[in-house]
Amino acid sequence: MHVFVTGASGWIGSATIDDLVAAGHRVTGLVRSDAAAARVETAGATALRGDLDDLDALRRGAAESDGVVHLANKHDWSDAAGTSAAERAAVEAMGEVLAGSDRPFVVASGIAGLTQDRPATEQDPSPFVGPDAMRGGSENRAFDFVADGVRSVAARFAPTVHGMGDHGFIAAIVAAARQQGVSGYVGDGTNRWSAVHRSDAARIVRLGLESAPAGTRLHVVAEPALTTRSIAEAIGDGLGLPVTSIDPADADAHFGFIGRFFGFEMSATSDATQQAFDWTPTGPTLFEDIGAGAYFEARGA
Incomplete structure (x- = not known):
């Protein structure tokens, strides 16, 4: 299969390309720079220059492929509306190209906001509908194309996709702990996060691309529910720092942008x-990665 991957040089995208290439697929990856192109080509894929605002590049990549894995996102927390608009426009551009082909279209989504008082399941529909919704309502917009003959699949990622070299949410929480001199959690710390290792995430994305029926919601989750207090305690142990509760009103000031999520x-x-x-996660757990120094040694280098 010839697969077009957006976010190809990113944390999840690069692992996904490795997995796809190892499984015998031919890959074209969307990249924004020469350095990213070099990384993608070293992994055995072909680079296509462009970004989420370059709808022509997105259409070209989708048109020339046998299927699309859409992982790119601007993640601009200072311009949530602009990020959501770009995400929706990208999904629409590629979905329109894929219409009538029965080709797979795996779209990255998340589990935030799906449920409030219990872990979300694959049966829970996304409540985010329309261009003004979180991520531009991209999961539901992708599913709109099922009626047009697209095998749309939502890949709902855990909030932390961890591993050695991770620069995502956990790295930001660790950075806040270093800066503040304490490892904090918000309130009583009983709210829970799920987690998945990067290698496991890449594998289920590929499996979904290869065989998931239209309308499938993949939960890219290995550990369902880790309390944020236990995460803060693991970070505190790793850094040798005290662990303390942060008042929700002070979360943004203490943690920075990650405070609104933690x-x-x-x-x-x-x-x-x-x-x-038949997907059984086999990678290290989040606490195993934290204990192995995934978030400490690189920061101190």
Whole structure:
């Protein structure tokens, strides 16, 4: 299969390309720079220059492929509206090209906001509909194309996709702990996050691309529900810092941008995903990665 991957040189995208190439697929990756192009080509893929605002490049990549894995996102927390608009426009551009082809279209999504008082399941529909919704309502917009003959699949990622070299949410929480001299959690720390290792995430994305029926919601989750207090305690142990509660009103000042997320409930199960695709996560757990220094040694280098 010839697969077009957006976000190709990113944390999840680069692992996904490695997995796709190892499985025998031919890959074209969307990249924004010469350095990113070099990384993608070293991994055995072809680079296509462009970004999420370059809809012509997105259409070209989709048109020339047998399927699309859409992982790119601007993640501009200072311009949530602009980020959401770009995400929706990208999904629409590629979905329109894929219409009538029955080709797979795997779209990155998340579990934040799906449920409030329990872990989300694959049966929970996304409540985010329309251009003004989170991520531009991209999961539901992608599913709109099922009626047009697109095999749309939502890949709902855990809030932390961890591993050696991770620069995402956990790295930001570690950076806040270093800066503040304490490892904090928000409120009583009983809200929960799910987690998945990067290698496991890449594998289930590929499996979904290869065989998931249209309308499938993949839960890219290995550990369903880790309390944020336990995460803060693991970070505190790793840094040798005290662990303390941060008042929700002070979360943004203490943590920076990550404060708005660290107090959220972001837990989910993946039982249906694991059963349907014979996917058993085998990578290290989040606490194993933290204990192995994944978030400490690189920062101190």
